[in-house]
Amino acid sequence: MKRYVKKSLATIGMIALTFAAACANGNDAAESPSPGAGESQPASAAETAAGPLSKYEPAIAVRTVMNDVGKDYLAQGETLEDNVWTRGYANELGIDLTFDWIVERANSGQKMNVTLASGDLPDIFSVNQTQYKQLLDAGKIADLTEAFDKYGSERLKEFYNMGGDGLKPVRQDGKLYGLTDYSGYLDNVPMVFVRSDWMEKLGLKPPETMDDLLGIAKAFAENDPDGNGQKDTYGIQLNKDLDSGWTIKLNGFANAYHALPGQWIDDGSGNLVYGSIRPEMKTALASMQELYKSGIVDPEFGTKDVNKAAESLMAGKAGIFFGPLSSPFVITAMMSNADADWMAYPIPSADGRPANVPSQIQNSTVYVVRHDFAHPEALVKMLNFAVEKLYGESAEAEAAAYLGPSGQGFQVTPIKILQPNKNIAIYQNVVKALESGDTSGLNREEKSNYDFIQQFRSGDRAQWVYERIFGPESTLAVVQHYLDNDLLTLNQFSAPPTATMATKKATLDKLELETFTKIIYGESPIDEFDKFVSDWKKLGGDQITAEVNEVAKAE
Template sequence: MKSKKMAVILLLVSCSTTGCSVPNLANTKDAQSVAAAKPSIRIVANSLGMNFPDGMDENHNPYLDYMEKKIGVQVNVTLPPLNGYDEKLNVIMASGEPPDLLSTSDPSWFINFVNQKALTPLNDDIEKYGANLKSKIPKEAWDNVTVNGKIYAIPSLNEVKGTEIVYARKDWLDKLGLKPPKTIDEYKEVIKAFTERDPDGNGKKDTYGLSILERLRRTSPFLGAFGVQMNAWYERDGKLVYSGILPEMKEALLFFRNLYDEDLLDPEFPLNKIDVLGQKIVNGQVGLFSAAWSDTRSHIAENIKKDPNAVWIPLDFPTGPGGKHGVYSTSIVRSYNVVPVKSQKAEEVVKFLDFIAGPGQISLKLGFENEVWTRENGKLSIRFDQHTKQGYRGIYGALADMADRNVTQDRLQALGEQFHLYDNLQQIENNLMIDQFNGPPTPAMGKHQIKLSKLQEDTFTRIITGLSPIEEFDTFVKKWKESGGDEISGEVNEWWRDSKK
């Protein structure tokens, strides 16, 4: 694995940023259709990695036809590539002819364009045409998209309150005579054994004790053992302090650095996108990782299908020396739906999103009744072939997800009790570390957050991989503060004081 480490380090040192091209927003519907008398809107949405069945695409499918028929508005859809999605949105906004609706999950992107006065206030249109939005979106979510009394986005809500839960191969633990770990030290013992003691029994050193994702994602439970999470704000001495500059973060980075130095951490992690990590799990190279709550139905299930001897179990979240443990909490806002000021279609956009939030919610969440699902004696039953085939409906439903708890529980249990999806969510929700800043993004975040996030990601990755000493963390803290962090902290604490009045 030493050679892999060197290859990754060279790539980290030499990587460069590529440019973006402007998607062709006009080429989304047949010219004849666009010219129809029906009102039309152009939207840019996240594909969520979904695929369409043969003969269909984002502009030609039964779910889009269903929405267009119900609201009397023609919807022309563009799905930029997932990689660099928000950068593509920047290019689209600068193109001179932006669409009528753009959806982003990045609060910094949202507030940046609020600062530029590039977005349309939606208060009046929501009041007139957004009855479902008004009744189903809670005040906390509206507060996240309201600046100086003006609503600049329609929020889509997060269905889950947290994401990560640790899963491990019980068959590997049993083979090596190990118990499920509870403390962070016991976790390290298991990680070491899974790396060095040939848990798959093939006589090769080809398993990773722990694998994580690029940009230090899928690390939340391990950070929690040190009492910290990425990109959060915690109260210290009566003030909110950014998690990335706390001493606890330095301790967590040192933990990962030690794993890396001892060849216990996947050396390719700086290049691991989710599909890469997923394939390593499927192939039996990884026996312990911080899973998404839904991975039991995807990567883990695929591994079990490939290796019937594989047995996966959820672990207790690792506890640190001070008894700390937990995982990050998600924002109530999943994504921001904005209308550029150059658009004249705010009314149609609000009607479109109000339909998704209201009458269209069940069909877009569960699929068409009698095609994808039925209900017998009160119990939901899902046709899995059609559920998967029509999964692309989630692209549209995610634009105004109302996160109905009863629907979520019903759906997850119907997808297969053997996957423990709802159980996973409950375990996560019982161990959340709450981010204490839940206000709208501040103006300084719009100005500085992107560069500060990159500074943090680069510095932390370099520390873990040994390209920088651990002392570089102190330099990072100073630079973070000077490069806009202090300005952000001031605004966050102003919100903190006002919220207590």
């Protein structure tokens, strides 16, 4: 775990995202290149590759593209173009990958936009939901229905049906035009993180209600929890994008008031409505405005992106934030402070009614095949390959090679899928083994996390993150609480952007962020929320709502 502590915040964030198997809003999963028009392979090769993992003979060439996230996890002497994965594709599947481009992750979304505009598409590649819709509407991607039905392995198909239909966003008119990086619906549910060592120092009990939590926040801001004799701490940390970024979000706070910002939810009559414009959101903003006015919220949050906000946490300036289960990765760097500790708790209720939290099917990345590529089944076989090497019969013998010493070796390949909702099962099995001392039933990944926890308990503070994610008092214990008490509300819209979303959502999102930020700062009165709702509807929100409901009713 020491290797994580030394990495940059951006890298830590990426580790957490891949841990959660959810890279959102962009080409965050590796993209794949393909040959240009006219370079498709002879169809006869497909006839010799009829099984889920059968080999093309002769081999076929597949152009793809990729971001460079995997470079941090390469084995010594390997490159993104030549590694255990690319050699596996070539030797076992007869698929020779070539790369049109490999760029930094931060630039991959724009690079893909340029590629799409050029018309020279790779054979197999990954795109975000907006790019997928553009390609679909332009008729530039292949129908994968037959390829998936014929070549998809039993395990791959099982993955796509764990906890929901992981392919729902790419089904159009009964056909399948892409395969998602579906990772389930649990890894991004919000919870609240509190400096437990500060609570102990100030004689505070863990929060059971929102009043409890706000009392803790007030004490953190006013009672010198770091003991330096200065008034230089505050209760709650936000970041300037509020609900963007992979952690340190506003939405968990809002959930305490029964608001579900950014979600499409049933209004009780069978119609879907946008959670950010509901009255509950106004109540949550009014509360946050009062906290900011009282000095309980970081006064400079509006200038800090998620990385800067994380630096404030690690510097010991704030004691509460809201984020998903992978958030302990962001605070591992605070392990240099031998006294610092954080605990995760369920979102408390502001009024006694159980506080539901949002969950969402995670599949922001879509793998597609160029419409005239002769071997659309090659994408399916590459996903079969990933599933087999990490979870199939060969995993016990080969997973070490394909995962590498970091456990993140899957980052090296442009086409990947992890078992959906796998983390909750890991937690259940690890906790059972910790209680019994019997590890015989643990798989390789579970045993690895079990060992890290034991190392932490033996004094290796660098393994703290595993205790706080997979241990008995952990973020996954909070997720289990949500499951046991039926506290999850699934986002009811997971399709590609509607026509009006594609043209107006960015404007509406900007309006939402600016309005909410000004309300929290006190620059706008709370009743400015009502004007926001009216403007949101007029500027395209009503049309988007109509389109969302039309899609929902057609499913």
